[in-house]
Amino acid sequence: MLPLTFSQYFQEVIWMKKPEKLWQAVVQCDQTYDGSFYYAVKTTGIFCCPSCKSKTPKKENVTFFFRIKDAIRSNYRPCKRCRPDLHQRTYHPHEEVIREVKGLLESEYDQAWTLQKLSESVGISPGYLQRLLQNAQ
Numbered sequence: 001m002l003p004l005t006f007s008q009y010f011q012e013v014i015w016m017k018k019p020e021k022l023w024q025a026v027v028q029c030d031q032t033y034d035g036s037f038y039y040a041v042k043t044t045g046i047f048c049c050p051s052c053k054s055k056t057p058k059k060e061n062v063t064f065f066f067r068i069k070d071a072i073r074s075n076y077r078p079c080k081r082c083r084p085d086l087h088q089r090t091y092h093p094h095e096e097v098i099r100e101v102k103g104l105l106e107s108e109y110d111q112a113w114t115l116q117k118l119s120e121s122v123g124i125s126p127g128y129l130q131r132l133l134q135n136a137q
């Protein structure tokens with residue numbers, strides 16, 4: 001599993017506008033993206049990690065989530081096979097900061113984010129944030 005680098009996180013901002021990229025990760029069961037996002041299937045009411053080996057759902061039934069709590073709030077249950085809920089619990093505390101950053105990028109993708117601006121938003125130094133993001137996953 002390759003860790004995502006900071007520049008890849010910025011690429012994620014581009015993903016937000018290109019769900020096709022997320023869909024490809026689901027089709028290919030790409031575990032590089034585990035923890036980056038989850039996909040939920042309308043017809044089953046279940047959400048999975050991208051790498052889940054369960055049958056690929058129909059594209060029109062899939063919704064993407066970037067946080068587990070958002071999926072749960074939308075009444076989806078974690079998959080019993082890939083257990084996205086357990087996956088989250090193994091994260092170290094810095095994961096929260098990383099999630100916060102991703103959440104910002106997700107909800108305000110039209111902003112011109114810089115490392116400086118991001119670190120101010122989550123309340124840690126730019127150098128530390130960069131290290132966190134480089135070591136993420």
Ligand SMILES: [Zn+2]
Nearest residue numbers: 048052079082
């Ligand atoms: Zn699954």
